[in-house]
Amino acid sequence: MQYTEMSKQELSQVKAELQKKYDDLKALGLNLNMARGKPSVDQLDLSMKLLDMLNSSSDMMSSTGMDCRNYGMADGLPEMRDIFSQMMGVEPENVIVGGNSSLNMMFDFISCCMTHGFPGCEPWAKQGHIKFLCPSPGYDRHFAVTEYFGMELITIPMLSTGPDMDMVEELVSQDASIKGIWCVPKYSNPLGITYSDETVRRFAALKPAAKDFRIMWDNAYCVHDLTDTPDQLLNLYEECKKTGNIDMPVIFASTSKISFPGAGVAAMAAGPSNLIVFREHLSFQTIGPDKLNQLRHVMFFKNIDGVREHMKLHRNLIAPKFETVLRYLRTELTGKGVASWTEPNGGYFISVDVMEGCAKRVVSLCKEAGVVLTGAGATYPYGKDPKDSNIRVAPTYPPVSELEQAMEIFCVCVQLAAAEKLLAK
């Protein structure tokens, strides 16, 4: 029965039962964490052989005859560029392989836009008040980068097909102070949805008022499928070739959730004009990335097929955790009108919308009972969810047994917060 259809008396009774359950669970004194999208220890163990790839008797030469131990090769190892080229759907010569963090490359790209910008345009820092579009719920660290550089963040609602493209088109075509948009196009963080073909085509066909408008296309979960029917993402880069917008997208990926989060390899890909600007930046910033770690990755994965095979091993570990979360949501919350959620085919998150005005309360109740969740509001610009409704659940890190305990508590808290809310009206 929907909570909203209950009488005050019925609701009070439900609430009392929930409170009892909650108190009992809280008394267990648990310490569980579903806050951040971290791979589990089991997942990290999948890549341990990576550490055997290089030893003191290894060949240190890349295919180009360069000693990978020494300085140089700002674009990264050709073999690693090939793998990312296939992951990202961009020609190898348009791929730059960097250090261990794609967030670092995104930050540096935005920083480069701020201080230097693009031919024929002032640097962003000299253009006065500028804005960035933030499809929400979205990834807090993306939004934070543009906030750090003083931009105004504009919330774009997320639909089941991706960002609300009517709104994106209207804003972007009219306002030259809008400089870009953050996108996680496949298995988006936190919704887990993949942008529809139409959405991708509409992105490629944008006619921005700002000549230096950029799409930050963070394809973080491009090979992170969890089902036999994975989502298919249309290739934005190819679509932009057709529309003549090849300098609009800047594409990112990494092996952080393929090999090791702390010691993986990151890459970016873009059209010629962006690369000229960013390669100049790089030429002053560094004498080259860690090519030995790239060499390790090349030897371990060999090619894109090796990456895909490896991702099946991750799937074996992660899919049961997603299923656990979804099982609890379905069993405990269906038909009560207290929450809706996504059922993604991949990625790292399940997004739960609890009753409006209840997200903070749910996160707080969970915390008191020993379950840490991503802060309520974190998935919106400035950490402010206008409906106080969205909660990002990250199932990958805890073992299934802990996840079951955490989800039991979570579902009780979602219901308890809803009952409290309705009774307070």
Added chain:
Amino acid sequence: MQYTEMSKQELSQVKAELQKKYDDLKALGLNLNMARGKPSVDQLDLSMKLLDMLNSSSDMMSSTGMDCRNYGMADGLPEMRDIFSQMMGVEPENVIVGGNSSLNMMFDFISCCMTHGFPGCEPWAKQGHIKFLCPSPGYDRHFAVTEYFGMELITIPMLSTGPDMDMVEELVSQDASIKGIWCVPKYSNPLGITYSDETVRRFAALKPAAKDFRIMWDNAYCVHDLTDTPDQLLNLYEECKKTGNIDMPVIFASTSKISFPGAGVAAMAAGPSNLIVFREHLSFQTIGPDKLNQLRHVMFFKNIDGVREHMKLHRNLIAPKFETVLRYLRTELTGKGVASWTEPNGGYFISVDVMEGCAKRVVSLCKEAGVVLTGAGATYPYGKDPKDSNIRVAPTYPPVSELEQAMEIFCVCVQLAAAEKLLAK
């Protein structure tokens, strides 16, 4: 006999002999490189056991109980911070260990000054025309970073005690648009000299007109001694504590020329205010450095004594190369008035001042004869040596046999260019 004391006829004869030698050497069709400060293959081989430190059965935990494979630990591994703390002479808690490139950390620090700056001051990018001091001859990549960000570069002459401190003090105390100075205080690039105690004390005692004046103290060669009588550098950080200028120095070091240039570990150290500003920057830029590579380094070197022992192995390989270069300079050029040079106790370079107006010609003659040198002028801001005199010789990369050939050619070219110059008068 000094060339300047020769008659035209004598000089013409000398020149003809040199030209003959040059043509014979050129006919050998050599391909030699003394351009950049790259470790040789032999030196890289010294650190190969570093690659055995981690394998698939290794313990992945740091002393703090953190899994080094996963996200986190923006300041780097405590054990690695300890080693750098001792290399740099700054408390471990004031050390941040980063990725593989100290140049990258310097660039990011300057970039952070440009876009954000310091409490109570506007970001540098909003302060209009700003300037940076460049002790010259110096390191081209340093100067290039500040040039990239649009600053005016001011040449400060290098004396045998370090930068001309009379000039530094006068400029810095009067001009608030001067935001900092680049320093390689020990075995400076390219002179190989170490700043005197008085120079360091005068740096610590500066009273800059700009509240946000910073000393970029790149201690790149802090443990890179080549003789039994190594230079001693006074600790600027400790001196700045005494003068109350603790927020002035920003100190950098790396293992690029200790372990691997392409896969080493870099670090910076600074006082509290700089760290607050830069840690905020880092918190948006990345979720942490490559801690596995740091762990490898900790296991390989163990502590500062391990680093010092390792540097003796480098010395065994490099010292004979420096001696080779110096032997040729002494034997071929002494008493002719065509060149002067430094005889460093460490570092990576020997600096040669050829006859005024001859450096470009020498580099060009060498190139035609198959010897690549650092471009003439590269050691000055904007690549312009006002006297066209300084040439940086980098002895480390070629084997001794090649170095001998290269130096034979170099010495002929230095003399030939001088003879040409004097005859053209």
